[in-house]
Amino acid sequence: MDATPEKNAVDMTRVSSHSDVGAIQVEKKPWWHSITVMGSTLQIIVAAILGIAIGVAVSTTVDEVPEACITILEIPGELWLRALKASVLPLIxxxxxxxxxxxxxxxxxxxxxxxxxxxxxxxxxxxxAIAHSTVMTALVWAPRMPTASQETLALDAEDEEEYKSGTGTKVEDVVVQIFESFVPANIVHALAETELLAVLTTAVVVGFLVKPGGSLLRAVVEVEQIVMKIITFLIKIAPIGVFFLIMPNLLKLDIAIIAESLGWLIAGSLTGMAIHVTVVTPLIFFVFTRGNPYSFFLKCSPAWVTAWGTASSAATMPVTLRVAEARGVPETIRRFAIPLGTLVNMDGTAIYFPVVVTFLAETQGKSLDAGQYVLIVLLSTLSSIATTPIPASSLVLTVMIANSVGLEMTGMYGVVVAIDWFLDRFRTAINVVGDLYACKVIEKLTGITDDDDERPIDGGVDNGPPMDPMSRQEQAAQGCASA
Incomplete structure (x- = not known):
């Protein structure tokens, strides 16, 4: 631009080098303006920070928070989460x-x-994810994990029931479960029981066989429009939902006990996830797209903050789709890659399995050998795929892997169960970030663009506005920079 605009002026940004293409007006607003927009990135982040701050402050200053108080405070968040989960099945x-x-x-x-x-x-x-987690666990974390006392290792009655529920799960059962989960024996039952992989497979078959432009396809698009309107409203109230999901859970937190009993488990799990999200996937992202992975990560914050709050990739999927849209991912790619990734891409869970199984072994005074680590890698790969995208679904599979390498369940399993809700939130956030990184990499590899998605398949029904109100302006600015 020839002149520096005055404060609060309107910028004229040309989106093409051709003289016959006009300019669009982009009003410059202060960075804090988005906090006034319902469901904005800044609102969700502020809500999450407030929830963590209040939860930790209360749990560290009050001897015991009444259980009734926690239960009542959980109601708004649980209702919001239930509404999100209700929209997942028709959305997929x-x-x-x-x-x-x-x-x-x-x-x-x-x-x-x-x-x-x-x-x-x-x-x-x-x-x-499994490879670097296993290497780090074997070389760095295992030697530091202490052996627990006999009183700590004693398994109480409640934990024993939980343990018995997982002992019947064998390796071959997981393999069978993976394959059976893709093909429903009864479609109506799969819909009623929210068997998401079976629903996904059925949807793929229907998509191939449905008549283009037919009444069934028009009905599908109409249903999607209804679901998207509901999701748009739920995203607008996301800050409220995230706050009331995070804060009551942190009221249960006993930092002193957790640090003493589970410090190395938490350190190993979070370090592995940090390596994956700051080194491994960003490197893949940069190699294929030549873009800035860390800038992309920050712009995707509504998705991974919501994932941390809900601890459910499935419940976060509507937000993930909207974030992908705001980041310019072509419609065909985001509709295909994100639902599939929500169900099978479990990098955070894959990182967690080697750490938690090694932790259970070391607290018993047992050291795993190379062969057992190889078995853990194989089983963790299968188990991460078999894990359903809902909270605490990995506990039974943890028992199965531990049994496969000759470990018995002790009282430390109860301690792991007690902290699983906390680590599960980080695992879910890693899974969601992986889905979004995947979308941009796949966009580059396939060459599918927004131009390919412009043709209507149903008479041209609009899919609704993007989640981020500034996304159209950002895309225009990006177009200007690349022109």
Missing amino acids: ATAMIIAVQRLTDETSGAGRKLGIYTVGYYVLTTIL
Whole structure:
């Protein structure tokens, strides 16, 4: 621009180098303006920080918070979470049907590339997550984990019941469960029981077979529009939901006991996740896209903050889809990659399994050998895929892996169960970040663009505004920079 604009002026940003293309007006607003926008990134972050601050402050200053108080405070967050979960099933079904229908129109092989690269990316990152977690655990954390006393190792009656519920799960059971979960024996039962992988498979088949422009496809798009309107409202009240999900849980936190009993487990788990989200996936992102992974990570904060608050990848999926839209991910890619990643991309869980099994071994005074670590890697890979995207679903599989390497459950398992809700939030955040990184990498590999998504498949129904009100302006600015 030829002149520096005055304060509060309106910038004229040209989005093309051609003289016949006009400029768009982008009003410059202060950075804090978004805090007044319902459901904005800043609002969600502030709500999460307030929830953590109040929860930790109360739990460290009050001897015991009444259980009734915690239960009542959980009500707003639980209602918001239930509403999000209710929208997930129809969202997965409609998104996959529409995405596959678009892919059937592709003549350049983009559909086949999308499937191969998406599955390949998720498998690669899962293997890398397990590999570096196992190496770090064996070399760094295992020697530092102390042996617990006999009184601590004693298994109480409640933990014994929990343990027995997982002892019947064998390795072959997990393999069978993985394959069976993709094919429903009864579609109606799969819908009623929220068997998400079975619903996803059914949606893919329907998407391939449905008649283009037919009444069924129009009905699917109409249902999706209804769901998206509901999700738009739920995202606007996300700060309230996140606050009341985080704060009551932290009221239960006893920092002194956790630091003494579980310090090395928490350190090993969080360090592995930090390595994955700051080194491994950003490196993959940069190699393929040449973009700034850390800037992208910060712009995706509504998704991973919500994931931390809900501890559920499935419940976070509506927010993840909107964040992907705001970040310019083509519609076909985000409709396909995010629902699939929500169900099978469990990098955070894959990192956690080697650490928690090693922790259970070391507290018993047992050291795992190389062969047992290899078995843990194999089982962690299968188990991370078999884990459902809901809170605390990994506990039974933890028992299965521990039994497979000859470990018995002790009282330390009860301690792990007590802290699982806390670590599960970080695992979920890592899983969601991995889905969003995947979208941009897959966009680069497949070459699918927004232009491919402009053709209507149903008479041209709008999919609603993006989550971030400034996203259109950001995309215009990015277009100006690349022109």
